[in-house]
Amino acid sequence: MADKIFRVNMTDLTASVEEVPAAWAAHGGRGLTSTIVAAEVLPTCHPLGPNNKIVFAPGLLSGTIAANSGRLSIGAKSPLTGTIKESNAGGTASALLARAGCKALIIEGQPKEDKWYSLALTPDGVMINEETELIGKGNFAVVEALATRLEGKPGIITIGQAGEMRMSAANVSIKDPDGGLRSSGRGGLGAVLGSKKVKFITIDPKDGKVVIAKPDAFKEANRVFAKALVDHPVSQALGQYGTNVLVNIINESGGLPTRNFTQGQFEGHDSISGETMHDTIEQRGGRVKHNCHPGCVIQCSQVFNDAKGKKMTSGFEYESIWAMGADCCVDDLDKIAEADRLMDDIGVDTIETSVAMGVAMQAGVLSFGDGAGVCRILKEEVAKGTGLGRIIGNGAGSVGRAYGVTRVPVVKNQAIPAYDPRAIKGIGITYATSTQGADHTMGYTIATNILNVGGKVDPLTKEGQVELSRNLQIATAAIDSTGMCLFIAFAALDDEKCLPALIDLINARYDLSLTADDVVNLGKYILKTERAFNTAAGFTAMDDRLPEFFYNEKLPPHNVVFDFTGEEIDTFWDF
Ligand code: SF4
Secondary structure, three states, X not given: OOOEEXXXXXXXXXXXXXXXXHHHOOOOHXXXXXXXXXXXXXXXXXXXXXXXXXXXXXXXXXXXXXXXXXXXXXXXXXXXXXXXXXXXXXXOHHHHHHHOOEEEEEEEOOOXXXXXXXXXXXXXXXXEEEOOOOOOOOHHHHHHHHHHHOOOXXXXXXXXXXXXXXXXXXXXXXXOOOOOEEEEOOOOHHHHHXXXXXXXXXXXXXXXXXXXXXXXXXXXXXXXXXXXXXXXXXXHHHHHHOHHHHHHHHHHHOOOOEOOOOEOOOOOHHHHOHHHHHHXXXXXXXXXEEOOOOOOOOOOEEEEEOOOOOEEEEOOOHHHHHHHOOOXXXXXXXXXXXXXXXXXXXXXXXXXXXXXXXXXXXXXXXXXXXXXXXXXXXXXXXXXXXHHHHHXXXXXXXXXXXXXOOOOOEEOOXXXXXXXXXXXXXXXXXXXXXXXXXXXXXXXXXXXXOOOOXXXXXXXXXXXXXXXXXXXXXXXXXXXXXXXXXXXXXXXXXOOOHHHHHHHHHHHHHOOOOOHHHHHHHHHHHHHXXXXXXXXXXXXXXXXXXXXXXXHOOEOOOOEOOOOOHHHHHHXXXX
C-alpha cells in the first residue's frame, strides 16, 4: 500500500486522503512533522487557534519488524513554548498508522460549534464522529471504554481533562500493548488536540502491511542492529532497572536537581532509586521488564504494583521520579507512583507538572516533601480545572509568574529536566539551544558527560560541550525521523556495526542507498528548518539562554555555576 497523507479539517468537518508531495516523500517522524509544520503553519499564529495544525507521523521504519522502531512523532506550534514542537512516544499507534498506509495525519481548523469529536482512521480514510460519553473523562477511562466499544485491538491516541481544558502542560497519550499509556509529554500538544475538539483517535489498519523493498537485506540488517542493542551494557542496565537506574548515578555526579534546583544531591536518593524500585517490583509481583511497543529489545519500561499487588503505573521513568522525588523532596516511591498515575490519567507532562509543583513549594503553596499534597492538588485542582489547578497545569513558568518566584527552571518557558546544567554543562548547552525549549532528549550529553558512552567529556568544564551537544542534536534529529527509540543511541555511539545497520534498514525498506553523510545532513536540515520557524515566530539568540539564577547561585556539592557566555552558546549554530 502506497503511503498517503490523511488530512482532517475540523472547521468544516471533512477528511481527505492525499498523495504525498515530493518534498515530503523522504521524511518520516520528526523530520516530517517539522517539515509539514514549517510549510503549513503560520509561525506567528496562536497555538490554540484555528491556524495551528497538529501532525502525527510514524517513523521511516515504523510498522516493520525493525527493533525499537515504534515511536510516533507529534508536531505543532507549542502553546507552552511558542516554538515549533515535536514530541515522540511509544505505544502501538505508530506501527498501526504505518500499516494503514498513513505517512502523516494532519488535523487543522477548529469546529464552529461547541461539540467534541473522535476520529476513526482506517486505510480508507478518517471518519469524524461526535463524542459525548467520554468527554470529561481521564485517559484510563477512555482506553477502558473503547476496549468494550470497539472490536479488535485498535490503536488509541487520547487526551485527558488537561487537554480538554487546553492546559499548556497537557500531553497526548498513546495506548501501549497492555492497555497502559505512553505520553508525548512535552510542549502541551494535548492542548492543541483539545483546541481542535478531538478527544481521541482510533487506528485500525485492517489487513494493511508495510511493504519492504528488499526483505532479505532488511532481515539481515535487523539481526545485526538488534544484536548491537541487546549487547550494549547501558541497554542491559535499562532492561534491569529502567531509566531510573540514573537516580544514584546522577546523584553521585552532584547534578541531581533537588529542592527546586537548590542542591545537586538528594538525601533520600536511595529510597527512590532504580535499585529500590527493582526490588520493590519483584517483591510485589510486578514486571521488571516491559516494552512500550512490540519489537522493543531493550525493554526499559516496567509495571509497578502497590503493596497489595495491584498495578499502579507502568513506564515509570527516571525523569518523572526525579521531578516528583528529588525536585519536590518526596522520598516515598509509592506516593510518586500514585502521582505518576494521576498525571497519566489527567494527561499532563510529568516533568512540566512536577517541576511546577517544585516552584509552588518554593512559593509556599505546599511544603517540600508533601507527596500527599501533590496528589491532592492533582486530583482536586488540576483535574477539575480550579484556579490553582490551571496555574499548575500551565507549567512551571505559569506558577512562577502567578506567585512571583524568581527561581523558575525553564528555557523558552519549558521546564528543565533531571540534570542540573551547572554540574553537567553539556546538557545546559542542549537546554539553551534546543529548538523546542529545555529538553534533555534533544541532545542527551549525559551519555558522554556521565556514562562515558562515545568517549568522555568532563561534565564540570566548558571544553568540548558545545561541539558535543551539536553533534548529538544533529544525530538525534535524524534518529527521531526513523521511529527509533532514543535509547538506540548508546549502541549507536559505541558499537561500530549499529549505525551502519540502521542505515541498511532504511535502504532495504525503501530501496535507497543512503550514506552516513546523508543521515548527518538530514539532522542538520531538521534543526535548521525548526530554527527558521522559531525565528519567524519572533525568537532570537537571546532566547537561547538559561534563567539568571543558574549564573548567580552556586550549586552544591561542587559549588558551580553555569558560566557560558552568550557568544559561546551562539557558536552552537555554526554549521
Ligand atoms: S527502550 Fe524503553 S522507551 Fe525505548 S522502546 Fe523500549 S520500552 Fe520504549
